[in-house]
Amino acid sequence: MNLRDLEYVVALAEHRNFGRAADACFVSQPTLSTQVHKLEAELGVTLFERGTRETFPTDVGRDVIARARAVLVEVASIREIARSSQNPAAATIRLGIFPTLGPYLLPHVIPSLHRELPDLELLLVEEKTEELLRRLRDGRLDAVIVATPIVDDGLHGDPLFTEDFVLATPSDHPLAGRGEPVSVAALADEHVLLLEEGHCLREQALSVCHIVGAVEREGFRATSLETLRQMVAAGVAVTLLPALAVHAPVSNPDGVALVPFAEPAPHREISMFWRETSPFHAFLPRLAEAFRRVPADIVTPPHTRPASA
Amino acid sequence: MNLRDLEYVVALAEHRNFGRAADACFVSQPTLSTQVHKLEAELGVTLFERGTRETFPTDVGRDVIARARAVLVEVASIREIARSSQNPAAATIRLGIFPTLGPYLLPHVIPSLHRELPDLELLLVEEKTEELLRRLRDGRLDAVIVATPIVDDGLHGDPLFTEDFVLATPSDHPLAGRGEPVSVAALADEHVLLLEEGHCLREQALSVCHIVGAVEREGFRATSLETLRQMVAAGVAVTLLPALAVHAPVSNPDGVALVPFAEPAPHREISMFWRETSPFHAFLPRLAEAFRRVPADIVTPPHTRPASA
DNA sequence: TAAAAATACTCCATAGGTATTTTAT
DNA sequence: ATAAAATACCTATGGAGTATTTTTA
Numbered sequence: 001m002n003l004r005d006l007e008y009v010v011a012l013a014e015h016r017n018f019g020r021a022a023d024a025c026f027v028s029q030p031t032l033s034t035q036v037h038k039l040e041a042e043l044g045v046t047l048f049e050r051g052t053r054e055t056f057p058t059d060v061g062r063d064v065i066a067r068a069r070a071v072l073v074e075v076a077s078i079r080e081i082a083r084s085s086q087n088p089a090a091a092t093i094r095l096g097i098f099p100t101l102g103p104y105l106l107p108h109v110i111p112s113l114h115r116e117l118p119d120l121e122l123l124l125v126e127e128k129t130e131e132l133l134r135r136l137r138d139g140r141l142d143a144v145i146v147a148t149p150i151v152d153d154g155l156h157g158d159p160l161f162t163e164d165f166v167l168a169t170p171s172d173h174p175l176a177g178r179g180e181p182v183s184v185a186a187l188a189d190e191h192v193l194l195l196e197e198g199h200c201l202r203e204q205a206l207s208v209c210h211i212v213g214a215v216e217r218e219g220f221r222a223t224s225l226e227t228l229r230q231m232v233a234a235g236v237a238v239t240l241l242p243a244l245a246v247h248a249p250v251s252n253p254d255g256v257a258l259v260p261f262a263e264p265a266p267h268r269e270i271s272m273f274w275r276e277t278s279p280f281h282a283f284l285p286r287l288a289e290a291f292r293r294v295p296a297d298i299v300t301p302p303h304t305r306p307a308s309a
Numbered sequence: 310m311n312l313r314d315l316e317y318v319v320a321l322a323e324h325r326n327f328g329r330a331a332d333a334c335f336v337s338q339p340t341l342s343t344q345v346h347k348l349e350a351e352l353g354v355t356l357f358e359r360g361t362r363e364t365f366p367t368d369v370g371r372d373v374i375a376r377a378r379a380v381l382v383e384v385a386s387i388r389e390i391a392r393s394s395q396n397p398a399a400a401t402i403r404l405g406i407f408p409t410l411g412p413y414l415l416p417h418v419i420p421s422l423h424r425e426l427p428d429l430e431l432l433l434v435e436e437k438t439e440e441l442l443r444r445l446r447d448g449r450l451d452a453v454i455v456a457t458p459i460v461d462d463g464l465h466g467d468p469l470f471t472e473d474f475v476l477a478t479p480s481d482h483p484l485a486g487r488g489e490p491v492s493v494a495a496l497a498d499e500h501v502l503l504l505e506e507g508h509c510l511r512e513q514a515l516s517v518c519h520i521v522g523a524v525e526r527e528g529f530r531a532t533s534l535e536t537l538r539q540m541v542a543a544g545v546a547v548t549l550l551p552a553l554a555v556h557a558p559v560s561n562p563d564g565v566a567l568v569p570f571a572e573p574a575p576h577r578e579i580s581m582f583w584r585e586t587s588p589f590h591a592f593l594p595r596l597a598e599a600f601r602r603v604p605a606d607i608v609t610p611p612h613t614r615p616a617s618a
Numbered sequence: 619t620a621a622a623a624a625t626a627c628t629c630c631a632t633a634g635g636t637a638t639t640t641t642a643t
Numbered sequence: 644a645t646a647a648a649a650t651a652c653c654t655a656t657g658g659a660g661t662a663t664t665t666t667t668a
Contacts, residue, residue, distance in 0.1 A: 001384065002311045004633080018648060031634050033648060038632095043391035052642045052647055060394040064387050071383045075310065078376045082352035085369040313658080327623060340659050342623060347657095361622055361667050 003075060005039045006068040008032050009047060013065045016054050073139035080279035088283050090119035095287075096132035096144040097124065100201040100225045101163075101270065104244035105145070105294065113290045120287075128198045136273065143274040143284055145291065147200050150273070156281070157271045158288040159302035164243045164267045165208070167259040170235040176257035183262050184212050191217040193228060193237040200268075201225065205240040208266045232256050242268065247298045267300070312384060314348045315377040317341050318356060322374045325363050382448035389588035397592050399428035404596075405441040405453035406433065409510040409534045410472075410579065413553035414454070414603065422599045429596075437507045445582065452583040452593055454600065456509050459582070465590070466580045467597040468611035473552045473576045474517070476568040479544040485566035492571050493521050500526040502537060502546040509577075510534065514549040517575045541565050551577065556607045576609070 011021040012032070022032040040047050047061035057065055084091055097105070102124070113120070125132070125141060132144040136155070145160065167187070169176045175186060192214050195202040209215065217237040222228035228239050233255035244250075246258050272288045274280065292301065313334075320330040321341070331341040349356050356370035366374055393400055406414070411433070422429070434441070434450060441453040445464070454469065476496070478485045484495060501523050504511040518524065526546040531537035537548050542564035553559075555567050581597045583589065601610065 001387070002313075002633095004311075019646090027633090028635060029648075030636085030650080034650085035633075037649085043388065045391045045394055050648065052645095055648085060391060063390045063394075067383050067387045067390065071380050071387075074376050074380045074383065078310070078373050078380075079352065081372045081376065082354045082369060085354055085372075311658095328621090336658090337660060338623075339625080339661085343625085344658075346624085359623065364623085 001039060001042060003071070005035050006071055008035050009039065009061075009065055010068050010072060012036060012048060012055065013057050013061070016056055018055060069138065076139070077277075077279040084279065084283065087119060089117050089286075090121075091280060091283055092121040092123065093280060093284075093287065094123045094125065094140070094142045096135060096141045097126060098129050098132060098146055098200060099126050100195070100199060100242060101145065101147075101244065102126045104242070104247075104250055105270075105291070107249050108244070108294045108298075109291050112293055113287075116290060117286070129200045130198065133273075136275065139275075142278055142280050143272055143287065145270060145272050147204065148269040148271045152273065154276055155273045156276045157273045158285060160270045160272055160288060160291050161294060161299040161301055162267050162269055163299045164265040165205070165240040165261065166243060166246055167238060167261060168229065168232045168241045168246070169238040169257050169259060170232060171255050171257045172235070173238060173257065175238065175259060177259065179257070179259060181260045181262040184208065184266055187212045187214040187238075190214045191237050193217045193231055193239040194221060195225070195228060196221040196223050201240075201242065204266075204268050208240060229253065229256065240266070243298050244294070269302075270299075310348060310351060312380070314344050315380055317344050318348065318370075318374055319377050319381060321345060321357060321364065322366050322370070325365055327364060378447065385448070386586075386588035393588065393592065396428060398426050398595075399430075400589060400592055401430040401432065402589060402593075402596065403432045403434065403449070403451045405444060405450045406435060407438050407441060407455055407509060408435050409504070409508060409551060410454065410456075410553065411435045413551070413556075413559055414579075414600070416558050417553070417603045417607075418600050421602055422596075425599060426595070438509045439507065442582075445584065448584075451587055451589050452581055452596065454579060454581050456513065457578040457580045461582065463585055464582045465585045465587075466582045467594060469579045469581055469597060469600050470603060470608040470610055471576050471578050472608045473574040474514070474549040474570065475552060475555055476547060476570060477538065477541045477550045477555070478547040478566050478568060479541060480564050480566045481544070482547060482566065484547065484568060486568065488566070488568060490569045490571040493517065493575055496521045496523040496547075499523045500546050502526045502540055502548040503530060504534070504537060505530040505532050510549075510551065513575075513577050517549060538562060538565060549575070552607050553603070578611075579608075 007025055008021065011024045012018065015021040015024060018033050019029045022029040025032060036048065043064070045060045046058055047064055048055050048057055080091070106124070125135070127135070129146045129150070132141065132146060133150065135141040136144045148157065148159070167175065167182060175182060175190075187209065192205060192209055194205055194216050206216070220231065220236060222231060225241070225245055229241065230253060231237070232239050233253040235255065241258070246252060252258065272284070272291060274284050278284065316334055317330065320333045321327065324330040324333060327342050328338045331338040334341060345357065352373070354369050355367055356373055357364050357366055389400070415433070422431075434444070436444070438455045438459070441450065441455060442459065444450040445453045457466065457468070476484065476491060484491060496518065501514060501518055503514055503525050515525070529540065529545060531540055534550070534554055538550065539562065540546070541548055542562040544564070550567070555561060561567065581593070581600060583593050587593065
């Protein structure tokens with residue numbers, strides 16, 4: 001058994017086809033085929049059921065491949081430990097961020113980040129929270145930025161900031177008023193437009209609705225925050241938008257009125273998470289620090305009670 | 310990098326000497342030397358400081374070696390998963406047990422265990438609890454039997470039984486009486502003989518002493534339970550012995566009187582622990598079950614309140 | 619001057635390649 | 644009939660050996 005063999009079985013489990021797995025490993029199909037065979041012979045078990053159309057792992061195969069993945073993650077971290085001992089700041093970090101935050105947070109952070117850590121390479125991935133955490137746990141991501149609370153097991157979390165929600169209404173909506181803060185209670189009996197299932201913003205807005213007695217606007221579920229915004233502009237209903245999504249450099253379409261909530265405003269807590277065993281464990285607090293550099297008039301720094309106006 | 314290289318650096322970190330590490334890996338010194346060099350070149354870091362008298366890991370080396378160990382544990386578990394898929398009961402289990410229990414528990418369990426699981430190979434290790442847990446966590450043991458509570462992180466525990474303590478006194482001691490149960494409170498103001506530091510039996514007996522106001526007999530600390538027993542026989546002082554240590558097939562020396570405690574008797578909880586990620590995770594409950602087969606007149610099965618007489 | 623590690627060099631096991639055959643739908 | 648996997652066979656990288664030199668306490 002050697003590390004290359006483990007890459008082969010992991011690739012084969014992934015691609016379910018010897019030829020494609022071989023391509024992914026940059027070897028020929030016979031090479032991958034014989035090596036997988038040899039590993040099966042060495043272990044004395046069949047790891048894959050070969051079908052002509054598709055190849056898939058046996059029960060033992062699944063267990064073995066899960067361990068093989070763990071081995072490869074450890075090996076990658078050995079390489080990273082060695083590299084980072086030369087220059088910790090020259091890391092390549094695979095960072096995941098969820099869709100209703102990423103596009104609005106990154107413009108505030110990336111420029112200064114690039115200035116402070118010029119050798120840092122950030123590979124950004126935008127996925128829903130559930131997928132981000134899955135990828136973080138199995139080593140496909142090095143860190144994620146998500147809204148707390150999360151069910152964490154073996155993950156280390158570092159709070160970044162608290163982001164208030166604001167009310168977005170069609171301009172001619174009664175609640176639009178003249179932009180003065182409005183109480184959350186004013187939402188009672190409103191029909192609120194929400195994102196589709198799986199977005200954490202949907203759950204966050206829903207929990208606000210449950211508290212004050214608002215209900216979801218039936219029949220429409222937006223697939224992105226931008227769609228949501230456009231639907232409000234089209235006069236369909238009101239919605240909750242996170243603060244970063246309504247501040248410069250983001251511009252708001254005509255027909256949408258933004259109404260801040262009176263304190264205590266509904267909000268969400270944003271944190272960065274990584275595996276305690278990550279090879280970047282010592283470096284990631286510096287990255288988190290950079291992500292805290294969002295103007296305090298947009299978000300609230302962690303461990304700070306929102307000041308009542 | 311390949312798995313053999315990782316074995317080399319782990320062995321070298323262990324033996325702190327190229328020649329001895331090479332012997333341990335069954336290769337020649339130049340082979341190990343060149344392979345370690347190549348790995349250092351590949352990683353671009355020095356993993357070991359070479360001295361003529363001794364060789365030891367650099368800071369990066371220590372981190373790398375820790376990960377290398379983790380890799381090798383995972384690889385061992387891949388082999389074990391494959392093997393156990395053929396015959397789960399033919400496992401070779403490295404089982405640790407602490408010194409004041411092992412010699413008295415095993416005779417009650419091994420014979421029937423051997424009958425029920427004839428293909429099972431048990432490698433028994435007797436060490437103090439702290440060392441057992443260290444070895445369990447780093448993969449040198451597959452399971453341990455220790456007294457709860459323990460600080461567990463990622464360990465799975467399965468309660469085995471509750472073992473009462475009995476009072477052992479010199480035969481001419483006032484508390485010896487005629488063997489009738491004696492209250493724990495009777496220990497107040499007694500000087501109790503204890504084991505040396507590091508034995509969990511010492512801590513267990515000490516906590517009983519603290520409750521009733523007994524103190525440690527100064528000047529003597531026994532290094533084993535058998536020594537303790539002999540010192541009681543010699544009339545030095547009283548002590549607490551665990552139930553299994555005073556029942557057949559163990560025989561007690563002349564000059565020692567055994568006095569049971571009245572309910573509720575002081576006792577200790579014995580459990581088996583293993584890593585949640587152990588390749589034996591599915592099998593070990595069967596082993597635990599076997600270790601519960603101790604006559605109920607000696608110990609109390611788990612989740613059973615001791616019946617008041 | 620000894621003990622330990624590094625170097626020189628040789629060898630061969632095996633990972634990997636190409637060409638081809640076998641298998642299953 | 645066709646796509647996929649297995650087999651045959653060849654090549655060459657690199658892991659492991661022995662013999663020897665270099666290093667340092």
